[in-house]
Amino acid sequence: MRVRGATLVLLLATAAIVGMAPYVGPPLDPETGSFVWWQLRVPRVVMAALVGGTLSSVGAAYQLVFQNPLATPSTIGTSAGAVLGVLAAVVAGAPSTSANLPWLTLAAFAGALATTVIVAGLAAYGRARMHDILLAGIAVSLAAGAVGTALESVADVGQRFTVSQWSLGHLPQVGYRGVAILLPFLAVAWIGLLVELRALHALTGGEDVAQTQGVDVPRARAVTLGAGAVGVAACVAWCGPIGFVGLIVPHVVRLAGARSPRVLVPLSLVAGMGFLVSCDLVARLVVPGHELPVGVVTAALGAPALLLLLAWPAARRGR
Amino acid sequence: MELILDGVSITHHDIPILTDVMLTLRTGELVVLVGPNGAGKTTLLRAALGLVRLDRGRITLDGEDATRLAPRARASRLAWLPQTGSVSEPMTAADHVAAARYRFGESARRAEAGAFRALTRVDAGSLAERALGSLSGGERQRVAIAAVLAQEAPLLLLDEPANHLDPHQQRETFRLIAALARMGHGVLCVTHDVGALAGLAKEDSTRVVGLRSGRLAFDVPLGDATLAARLSDLFGLRLAFAERDGERALVTWWPVAEPAERPCG
Numbered sequence: 001m002r003v004r005g006a007t008l009v010l011l012l013a014t015a016a017i018v019g020m021a022p023y024v025g026p027p028l029d030p031e032t033g034s035f036v037w038w039q040l041r042v043p044r045v046v047m048a049a050l051v052g053g054t055l056s057s058v059g060a061a062y063q064l065v066f067q068n069p070l071a072t073p074s075t076i077g078t079s080a081g082a083v084l085g086v087l088a089a090v091v092a093g094a095p096s097t098s099a100n101l102p103w104l105t106l107a108a109f110a111g112a113l114a115t116t117v118i119v120a121g122l123a124a125y126g127r128a129r130m131h132d133i134l135l136a137g138i139a140v141s142l143a144a145g146a147v148g149t150a151l152e153s154v155a156d157v158g159q160r161f162t163v164s165q166w167s168l169g170h171l172p173q174v175g176y177r178g179v180a181i182l183l184p185f186l187a188v189a190w191i192g193l194l195v196e197l198r199a200l201h202a203l204t205g206g207e208d209v210a211q212t213q214g215v216d217v218p219r220a221r222a223v224t225l226g227a228g229a230v231g232v233a234a235c236v237a238w239c240g241p242i243g244f245v246g247l248i249v250p251h252v253v254r255l256a257g258a259r260s261p262r263v264l265v266p267l268s269l270v271a272g273m274g275f276l277v278s279c280d281l282v283a284r285l286v287v288p289g290h291e292l293p294v295g296v297v298t299a300a301l302g303a304p305a306l307l308l309l310l311a312w313p314a315a316r317r318g319r
Numbered sequence: 320m321e322l323i324l325d326g327v328s329i330t331h332h333d334i335p336i337l338t339d340v341m342l343t344l345r346t347g348e349l350v351v352l353v354g355p356n357g358a359g360k361t362t363l364l365r366a367a368l369g370l371v372r373l374d375r376g377r378i379t380l381d382g383e384d385a386t387r388l389a390p391r392a393r394a395s396r397l398a399w400l401p402q403t404g405s406v407s408e409p410m411t412a413a414d415h416v417a418a419a420r421y422r423f424g425e426s427a428r429r430a431e432a433g434a435f436r437a438l439t440r441v442d443a444g445s446l447a448e449r450a451l452g453s454l455s456g457g458e459r460q461r462v463a464i465a466a467v468l469a470q471e472a473p474l475l476l477l478d479e480p481a482n483h484l485d486p487h488q489q490r491e492t493f494r495l496i497a498a499l500a501r502m503g504h505g506v507l508c509v510t511h512d513v514g515a516l517a518g519l520a521k522e523d524s525t526r527v528v529g530l531r532s533g534r535l536a537f538d539v540p541l542g543d544a545t546l547a548a549r550l551s552d553l554f555g556l557r558l559a560f561a562e563r564d565g566e567r568a569l570v571t572w573w574p575v576a577e578p579a580e581r582p583c584g
Contacts, residue, residue, distance in 0.1 A: 067407035202421040204408045205466075209401060212368050213470060214394030214422035259450070260414040262427050 006256040007267060014274030021045040021277050025284065043173040048280040048294075049273035050179065051171070051235045052245055054186050056272025058228035059246025060253070060265045061193045064200040065224045066134050073232040073246040076133070076225060077115035077140035082236040084144040085111020086166055087151045090159045104166060105237045112233035115140045120229060124222035130207060133221070168293030169242035171280050178238055185234030192227020193265055196220050201261045242276070242295045248302035249275050255309040275302070320346045320381060320396060320473040320505060327366060327376035329359075329533075336362045337533045339376070344507050346473045347524055349500035351516060351541075352509045354530035355554060360509040361402060363530065364476045367507075368399050380474075394422040398472035402479045402509075404463055406451055412438065412462045413447040419466040437469035438462070441495060457488035464495065474505040481512055493518055500524065513550055516541065517560060517569040529553045 022041040029036070055073050062071040074080065089107030119137045122128050152160060173179070193200075199220035202210040211217050235242070249272045250264060256271075258264045279297040286292060324342040328335070337359045344350050352360050365371045367378055369386055378385040380396050388396075398419075406415055416434035423430070438444050443461045446454065454462065460480065467475055480496060481489040493515045500506045519525055521542035529536035529549060537549045547569070551558045557572040 064408070198421055198424070201414075201418045204406050204410065205415070205418060206401075206405060206407075208365075208368075208370050209399065209404070210421070211370065211390055212394060212397065212399045213419050214391035216390050254409060259408070259410045260417075260427070261408060264408075 007253075007258055007263070010253065010256050010267065010271050010274075014270050017274045017278050017281075018045060018049050021048075021281055024281055039175050040173070043176050043179060044171055044280065045277055046176075046179050047173050047182075047239070048171050048277045050182060050186055051239055051242065052249075052272040052274070052276025052279075053269040054189055054231045054235050054272070055242065055246040056249035056253075056275065057193055057265050057269035058189060058232050059272075060250035060261075060268035061196075061200060061224050061228055062246075063250055064203060064261050064264070065221050066130055067203065067206070068134065069251070070247070071134070072243075073228065074141070074236075074241065074243075076119040076137035076229065077144060078112045078229050078232045079236055079241040079243075080141040080144035080148075081115030082108040082112040082233065082241060083163070083167055084148045084151075085109070085114075087148050087155070087163050090162050091151050091155050104162075108166075108240075109233050109237035111144070112236055113229070115144055116225070116229035116233065120222055120225045123225050124218050130221070133225075166240050169240040169295035169298075171239055171276075171283075171294050172291075182234050182238055186231050189227050189231025189234075190269070192223055192230075196224045196227075197262050197265060200224065200265065204261060240295070242298055244295075244298045244302045245272060245276055245279075248298075248306050251306055252309060255312075321379075322367060322385070322397070322474055322505070322507075323377075323379045324363070324367065325377045325379070327363075327378060328374050329362060329366060329371055330374050335533055337366065340530075340533070340535050342507075342528060342535070342538070344474060344505045346505040347500060347503055349497060349506045349508065349519070349525045350528055351519070351526070352507060352528045352530060353511065353513055353516075353550070353553065354536070356511065357532075358530040359533040360511075360530055361478055362533075364399065364478055364507070364509060367476060368397060369393060391422050394470060394472065396472055397474050397476060398467045398470040400463055400467045400475070400477040400480055402482065410451055411447065412443070412449050412451060412454065412465075415451055415462060416466045416469045419469040420471075422470065433469055433471075434465070437465040440468055441465045456483050457485070457491075460484060460488070460492060464492075468499075473503070475499065475507070477506065477508045479509055479511070481510065481515065489515060490518060497525075513554070513558065514569050514571075516546075516550075517567045 022037065022045050025041065058073040062073060062075055063069055085107040086104050089103055094103035094107065118140055119133060122136050123133045199215045202213050202215045207217050250268045253264060253267045253271050258267045279301055280294050282301060283292040283294045283297045322344040324340055327337055327340045329337040340363060354360050362371060366373060367385065373386065385393065413431055413434045416437055417430040420430045420433045435444065435447055438447050441461050441464050443465055446458055446462060464480065477496065481492045484492060496506055496508055497519055516527060519541055523540055525541040526538060527541055527546060528538045531553055536553050539546055547559050559570055561568050561570050
């Protein structure tokens with residue numbers, strides 16, 4: 001449980017990236033500078049940090065609760081549900097932008113929660129095994145995808161474009177409305193995961209062993225999956241599905257030396273902040289005058305980073 | 320602390336696994352549960368731990384219905400060493416042992432201190448910072464026993480604790496188990512390695528229980544004169560205790576195989 005040198009580096013790097021990020025970009029105009037800084041750059045970095053931290057910590061917790069290194073925040077169908085919700089809303093004629101009500105956000109949130117409730121409900125049922133729940137998550141995702149494809153086939157070109165734009169993930173913000181809306185949901189996720197940290201630690205020995213060590217396994221996994229899903233649903237609803245973050249960051253944190261789950265989840269939260277903020281920087285800068293969708297960058301940056309770490313002999317030692 | 324299985328029957332898809340089993344385990348006792356593969360030994364432990372539903376009978380811990388206990392209450396009385404333990408995360412031995420202290424609801428630092436104490440009790444303090452994946456089979460088993468002790472339950476249910484260990488490590492493990500009973504734990508130890516019985520002291524508090532096809536075959540003190548005969552009957556082999564120079568063995572007799580006239584094939 002010792003915080004190793006590499007872990008410290010991870011923490012400092014995140015602090016440096018998040019602190020520096022708003023400074024990166026073209027020089028600020030004296031007239032509009034204050035607006036650009038406080039209403040565009042800072043909220044965007046804050047949003048990237050919150051979303052990155054949430055997706056990563058939920059990913060770490062899901063990998064622990066499923067005892068499966070391939071689990072991600074969307075394993076239980078959250079992202080698929082959100083995409084389906086948006087598709088349904090767009091096909092039903094919801095405006096893609098509205099001053100009064102963010103219809104797409106609401107539809108995504110409803111879709112994400114609907115799929116998750118099915119899977120988390122199964123998790124709360126005592127006799128279900130963890131791989132049953134994993135399978136249920138995959139089944140729900142596939143079903144949502146199939147219904148989505150059916151809806152897409154009746155959508156017109158404009159509607160399809162709206163959905164495809166939304167599903168690439170986006171972090172730009174004007175002001176702090178998004179941050180204020182998201183924070184309560186993210187707080188539910190973070191508190192839920194922190195409350196169950198010790199149970200997640202015990203679950204590394206398997207569900208039966210954890211049960212005999214005193215863990216109320218159905219409750220622990222329902223709280224972890226449920227609280228995590230609330231946070232992820234909020235992130236996906238506001239920013240669209242941003243892939244790879246929740247899969248890759250926990251593995252990078254493990255390779256950096258965080259062995260115990262009691263360290264892994266909080267460190268993934270911190271490292272995820274740094275990771276998504278840096279991905280967003282790359283998305284802003286790599287093509288001058290044009291912004292890439294951040295989801296493209298997370299995959300393009302994250303996958304090689306993970307491969308590099310896996311191949312790095314020092315990181316593999318002692319595993 | 321007293322664990323009582325009273326007329327316990329368990330069926331799985333209409334196949335009887337345990338039938339009308341009576342068994343008592345008190346603190347300070349060592350009960351060795353033996354029987355052929357498939358006799359229901361592991362199921363018996365899992366039933367006591369509330370991991371399997373009973374079809375008939377009762378399991379009580381100091382008179383309380385064990386199947387109705389909350390997980391944390393049961394964990395304060397019973398600790399379990401499963402037959403095959405697997406750990407899904409790359410952790411150190413100390414982290415793995417610390418996880419067993421869930422029921423105390425303590426800080427990570429205190430859990431780690433408790434893990435060190437448990438590791439020291441099994442002479443594995445030096446393994447604390449080693450990654451689980453780098454341990455040998457014997458070291459792993461020692462760490463697994465430390466995890467059981469870290470839970471600080473009076474009654475310990477150990478499932479094949481010496482499996483996959485070399486003869487020397489097996490002997491050390493059984494010595495450790497006997498010492499735990501002398502220190503006041505009640506130990507129910509499942510094994511099909513009957514040879515280990517020869518190394519245990521013939522105290523009144525040490526019993527051997529035979530299980531065959533889910534039924535209790537015998538429940539006798541280790542010093543019982545009929546034990547070798549009962550074991551022979553249980554396994555369908557000829558077993559006998561032999562003593563020489565202050566050492567004892569439980570020997571399995573084999574029929575002398577005649578050399579084949581021609582090589583096979």
